[in-house]
Amino acid sequence: MRRRLVISYLLLMVLVLLALETPLAATLATRETDRVRADRLADATRFASLAGPALRGGGSGPLDGELAAYDALYGIGAAVVDRERRTVVASSGWKPDEGAGPALDTALSGQQFSGPESVWPWDSGPVVTAVPINDGGEVLGAVVTTSPADGVRRSVTVWWLLLAGIGLLAVLACVSTAFGLAGWVLRPVTELDAVTHEIAEGRRAARVRPRLGPPELRRLATSFNHMADAVSDVMDRQRAFVAHASHQLRNPLTALRLRVEELGPSLTDPDGRAEHRLALEETDRLATVLDALLTLARAEREENQRVTVDATATAASRVAAWLPLARHREVALRLDATDAPVYAWTVPTAIDQALDALIDNAVKFSGAGGEVTVTVRADGGGTVLTVGDTGPGMTASQLDQATERFWRAPDAQNVDGVGLGLTIAAVLVDASDGRLTMRQGEPRGLVAELWFPAPAPGPPEVVAPPEVAGPPEAVGPPEAVGPVWR
Template identity: 75%
Template sequence: MRRRLVISYLLLMVLVLLALETPLALTLASRETDRLRADRLADATRFASLAGPALRTDVTGPLVGELDSYDELYGIGTAVVDRDRRTVAESASWRAGPGTAAALDTALSGLQSSAPDSVWPWVDDPVVVAVPINDGGEVLGAVVITTDSERIRRTVLAWWLLLAVVGVVVVVACVLLAFGLAGWVLRPVTELDAVTHEIAEGDRGARVQHRWGPPELRRLAASFNHMADAVSDVMDRQRAFVAHASHQLRNPLTALRLRVEELGPSLHDEEGRAEHQFALEETDRLAQVLDALLTLARAERAENERTTVDAGAVAASRVTAWEPLARRRDLTLRLVASDDPTYARTVPTAIDQALDALIDNAVKFTGSGGEVTVTVRRSGGGTSLEVRDDGPGMTVSQLGQATERFWRAPQVQNVDGAGLGLTIVAVLVDASGGRLTMRRAHPRGLVAQLWFPGAEPEPTTPSDVPEAVGS
């Protein structure tokens, strides 16, 4: 946008310069030409006064001497012709040039003539002036003077070059001023754009400095800050409400489950015990939903600071924790990772919770005899964790909806779950500056891949090193 503003200012300045300098350049050329023509007409008029008696008496000696003296002094050719266009007298450097015949026609008709109207640097035609020789109202002949236009062309060109230099200086000054002005005008917009990206990336405390720029943009920056404060406050209230509601509902839900559980011994018929078991399962499912909502509310908080963790060690601990359930369901759960530490920069517990959700889904939806593989490796300047299963997988459209809150695939509606697991994973990964990608595995199954920014191990302080114990 700054470039477009500068180009607009520059285009406007160039148009103004052209509007001012073009007439001035034409005026300078006409002025220099008029000045030369006036001098030559004055000289031609003096020669015409001397040529009248010479033409009457046919005594041209003194006239030729005057013309030669003028030619030697100024280097300008002059000729005197009679009414029959015969040359009566001429100087040594006289040469008939373009426009001489037309000038003579005008002069012999009793009028002064001069050409051209203006001398241009690229036209090398001489300046021709002619005046009639009158005696008692009768035209006896004409005096013609031709002047080389090189000197006047150099003068006009020098003026034009000066105008061009002045124009270039003005344009450069305009460009510098335009950059400064555009920067002053656009500074609030630039800061607004940067702060918008910072807020979109999770820094809800970012605000625009509204001390610079035009008043309208300063008011816009202040309004944006006010809006950001209001939105941040609303989001904090919403998350606090979800967290508090989830937490507060845990107690009555726990009490309700205990009461429902105590009703079990009093139920003797088979149908009543089945309904009792359904009630217990629904309370457990509601407890899972509340736990997931509480986890999601905590994960979305922007104040979470990032820490350096060993992704390989965390993955190993989570695989170990899920192995009993996998064996119970007749699944193979294995870890593929190098022995070297693989560090990542994430928000606290991001890898733990993300792997729990992904392994839970993989174990839940993979049939008996299947295999779930967790792979940890370095990739793209960061750390990649991949959970691959050979279950039913998802369609392309389902992969696009998988991270939506409370969304569940139609074929798994009867499977336990709240539909928030992948949503929590996406929020944790985004808060860590990473990315979550899911794709279909071949020949079947699903691949969920986590990527987190890489990190170096945090240096240990002396207090972290255990003291040596003497023997």
């Protein structure tokens, strides 16, 4: 935009200079030409006053010497011509073929002639003047001079170069002023653009300095800051509400579960015991939903601190944690990675929680006899973790909806889960500037791929992976079940 503004200012300046300097240049050329023409007419008039005796046949008198001295001193050819166009007296520099014909015709008709009107730098002809010689009202002949126009052309050229220099200085001053003015006008716009990108990248504390640029843009910057403050406050209130609501709901939920558990020994009717078991399962399901909401609220916070994580060690820790559940469900869970560490630059626990969600899904849907493979490798300037299974997979339309909150596949409505696991994983991966992609496996199953950027060069300060703990269904009570997806 700055370039466009400068070009528009420059174009306007050039047009103004052309409008001013073009007529001025023409006026200067005409003025220099008129000065020379006036001098030549005065000289020719003087010679005409001396030409009377020569035309009456009484000899040239002093005219011959005057013309010779004039030619020798100024290099201007002059001649006296009678009414029959015969040359009576002429200097050595006289050349009758240099445009003297029209001038002689005008002079013999009784009028003075001087031309051209203006001498331009590219012209090559002389300045021609012709004055009639009168005697008692009768035209006896004419005095014609041909003056080289080199001096006039040089003067005009010098004036034009001076005008061009002044115009160039004006253009340079205009460009310098235009850059300064454009920078002053666009500085708040540039800062507004930069701050908008910072806020889009998660740095919600970024603000525009409101004291830059013209008043209109200062008001825009102030309004933008107010809007950013309002949006940030609304987002904080929303996340605080989710976190507080989830936390507050756990207290009555825990009390409800304890009371339902106390009712268990007093139930003797088989139907009552079944209803009691279903009530406990529903409280566990509600606890899982609340835990997932708390995790999602924490994952969406603006403070996205980055740490260096050994992806190989973290993947090994999570595979070891889920291995008992995989054996219980008769699913082969294995890790495909080298012994060398592969580092990733992520927000804390991003790899842990994302792998938990993906492995939980893969083990859950692979079924007895299925296989789940977790691979870790360095690729594309970052770290890639892949979780592949041999389950039924997803259709293309289901893959497009998989990251939506509380979404579950139609054929998985009766499977444990609340539909927030993949949402949490996607938020954590996005906060780490990573990518989460899913595709159909070959020949069947689902392949989920996580990509995280590599840390900056230098000795990494690695955050140790969490201690290995078994999955909820293998080592703890039902209410400890972590978030799942699908």
